[in-house]
Amino acid sequence: MEKKQLFRTAVIFALGKVLYGVVTDHDQQCTGGLSKESIFGWMLQGHIYKTMLADLPHTCIFACYKDDRCQSLNWVISLLTCEFSNRTKEARPDDFIPNAGRFYFKRDRNRVRLGTISELPAETCHEIKSSERQATSGKYWFSTIKTGTSILAHCDMATEDIDECTTSHPVCDVNANCTNTQGSYFCTCKTGFSGDGKTCQDVDECVEGSHDCFPNFATCVNIPGSYNCVCSHSYAEDHTCLPAECVDYRRITNADRKVTYGKVSVQCDKTIDTAWYRFEGAAGTRMPTSCPPLYKCNTNAPGWLKGGHPSVEDGQVTRKACFHWSSCCSLSTNIKVRNCGSYYVYYLKSTGSCWYRYCSTN
Ligand SMILES: *[C@@H]1O[C@H](CO)[C@@H](O)[C@H](O)[C@H]1NC(C)=O
Ligand SMILES: *[C@@H]1O[C@H](CO)[C@@H](O)[C@H](O)[C@H]1NC(C)=O
Numbered sequence: 001m002e003k004k005q006l007f008r009t010a011v012i013f014a015l016g017k018v019l020y021g022v023v024t025d026h027d028q029q030c031t032g033g034l035s036k037e038s039i040f041g042w043m044l045q046g047h048i049y050k051t052m053l054a055d056l057p058h059t060c061i062f063a064c065y066k067d068d069r070c071q072s073l074n075w076v077i078s079l080l081t082c083e084f085s086n087r088t089k090e091a092r093p094d095d096f097i098p099n100a101g102r103f104y105f106k107r108d109r110n111r112v113r114l115g116t117i118s119e120l121p122a123e124t125c126h127e128i129k130s131s132e133r134q135a136t137s138g139k140y141w142f143s144t145i146k147t148g149t150s151i152l153a154h155c156d157m158a159t160e161d162i163d164e165c166t167t168s169h170p171v172c173d174v175n176a177n178c179t180n181t182q183g184s185y186f187c188t189c190k191t192g193f194s195g196d197g198k199t200c201q202d203v204d205e206c207v208e209g210s211h212d213c214f215p216n217f218a219t220c221v222n223i224p225g226s227y228n229c230v231c232s233h234s235y236a237e238d239h240t241c242l243p244a245e246c247v248d249y250r251r252i253t254n255a256d257r258k259v260t261y262g263k264v265s266v267q268c269d270k271t272i273d274t275a276w277y278r279f280e281g282a283a284g285t286r287m288p289t290s291c292p293p294l295y296k297c298n299t300n301a302p303g304w305l306k307g308g309h310p311s312v313e314d315g316q317v318t319r320k321a322c323f324h325w326s327s328c329c330s331l332s333t334n335i336k337v338r339n340c341g342s343y344y345v346y347y348l349k350s351t352g353s354c355w356y357r358y359c360s361t362n
Contacts, residue, residue, distance in 0.1 A: 037108045043074040043099040047087040054082055061105060068112050068119050071131075075103040086120060091131035115140035118150040125155040125162055145171060173200040175225065192225035216312040216341040217241040233315075243316070245276040245347070246340035253281035256298035257360040259288050263295040268354035269303075276338075276345045279360040286344050287321070288361040291328035299357035301325040305337070305346075312339045321348075323356040331356060 049069060054060050057075040060082030064070035067084065071091070074083040078101050088106050089096035091114055096104070114131040115122035121143035122128045129135045137157045145151040145164055154163040164171050164185040165178035172178040172187030176197040179186050187197025194203050205211040205227040206220035213220040213229035218241035221228045231241035240247065250273075255261060257279070279285055287305040296302045301323040310317040316338045322329035336347035348358055 038103055038105040040103050041098055041100055042089075042096060042104045043083075043102040044072055044085050044087065044089050044092065044096050044104055046095045047071075047085040047092065048074070048083040049086050050084040052082050052084070053080060055080060057082065057103065057105070060084075061107075064105075064107050065109055068117060070107055071111060071114070071120075072104065072106045074099075075105065077101050077103065087114070087127070088131055091127045093130070115142065115155070117141065118152075121150040125157060125160040128155065129157055129160065139166075145169075172197050175200040175202075190225060212240070214240050214242055214341050217246075242340060243338065245316070245338055245345050246343075249276040249278045249345045251280050252277050252283050252360065253279075255282035257283045257358070259292040259296050259302060259304075259359045259361050261297050263300070264298055266300060266355050267298045267357055269348070269351045269357050270354050272348055272350055272358075274347075274349040276347050278343060278345050284360045284362040286361060287346060288359055291322070291324050292359055294324055297357055297359035299359075300355035301331065301357070303351070303356060303358040304328075305335075306332070309344055310337055310339050312341055314339065321358060323351070325356075 050067075052060060052063060054063075060073055060075060063082075064073050064084060069086045070084050071088045072085045074085070076083065087095070089104065112120050113135075114120060115128045118141045121141040122131075123142065123144045125140075128140060135157050137155060139152050140155045141150045141152055142162060143150055145153060145162070145167060146169060149169065151167045151169050153167040155161070156163065159182060161180070161182050163180045165180045170178070171185065173189065173193075173195065175193045176187040176189050176195075179188065189195050189197055189200035192203055192205070193200035195201050202222070202224050203210070204222045206222045211220045211227050211229070213227070217233060218229035218231050221230050229241055233241065233243075256264065256267065279287070286309065287303070289305050289308050292302040292304055294300070294302070303321050303323045306320040306322045306329065316336055318334050319337050320329070320332045321335045323331040325331065331351075333349065333351065335349070338345045346358075351357070
């Protein structure tokens with residue numbers, strides 16, 4: 001017991017000499033001696049990546065020089081062991097603690113600057129700044145962006161923020177936008193994709209019904225991030241696939257066109273423009289397909305559609321518009337009608353004389 005204690009004390013003395021020797025040999029003008037790089041009675045905890053048995057600490061110091069990860073070491077006096085750390089006490093001052101049985105030694109030669117190689121990634125910009133004098137903003141390796149991988153990302157030394165969106169490995173899904181924030185970032189799936197941004201799935205607009213392909217005129221076909229409307233018919237003017245008259249028509253919206261409206265100030269369609277019309281709003285949605293009573297829709301002879309409305313498949317059809325006067329069809333004129341899927345359009349022309357009028361209903 002006595003002997004051992006004595007031996008240890010001798011080793012500690014020897015240590016001081018060895019360290020002094022190492023330091024002055026290689027870094028004379030810089031350190032000026034032992035005190036700068038080696039500190040007795042202290043250790044750096046929490047960053048030990050390797051230990052090694054050695055008779056003398058300088059063996060460890062030379063081993064440290066050969067390992068890019070080595071930033072500092074603790075020499076464990078009683079065990080003749082060294083503990084290699086991948087941080088310095090400057091990088092992690094909170095982990096630098098008193099320990100009577102140890103020596104702390106900061107690597108004094110060719111120390112790799114923290115975060116500059118993938119083998120020595122940093123956790124934060126802050127620790128790089130603490131570890132390295134005059135750390136400049138730029139790309140550094142980080143271990144904290146993706147677990148188990150070193151990732152190169154931009155570090156702003158003024159704000160100490162890592163720009164995760166500039167990494168060599170994208171942190172968001174390929175179909176997501178990355179937005180950097182102070183201390184963090186977030187991912188947003190692009191339009192047409194859903195998910196948390198780290199992973200994004202294609203949205204099937206055709207299944208979800210969030211498409212504007214016109215029913216009966218186009219078939220929705222899903223594609224990544226979007227969809228296509230494939231026209232079912234040959235009149236594919238634009239992506240709606242609708243024929244021209246379903247898109248380009250005039251609106252009739254007055255309430256007095258309705259077959260329920262009486263005769264207030266008699267009107268007629270002698271001067272109506274020849275064009276495609278759609279009944280909307282107060283006028284209702286379509287022409288009546290049965291004979292209206294006399295003196296309705298604000299005229300004497302109300303007009304109605306004979307032969308019923310066509311289906312979408314029927315396409316553009318010619319029908320008779322009949323006017324009820326002495327009989328349900330005492331006067332008639334040929335008009336055209338088209339089923340546009342969810343509404344009808346009518347190609348109306350002058351009735352020739354008064355008091356005949358095209359009527360509407362709900
Ligand atoms: C640094 O050391 C710690 C242990 O203290 C270890 O978990 C970590 O993986 C080391 N980093 C590298 C890149 O070796
Ligand atoms: C993603 O970024 C692009 C280009 O900056 C932008 O046009 C788009 O609106 C963004 N999408 C989302 C969902 O943020």
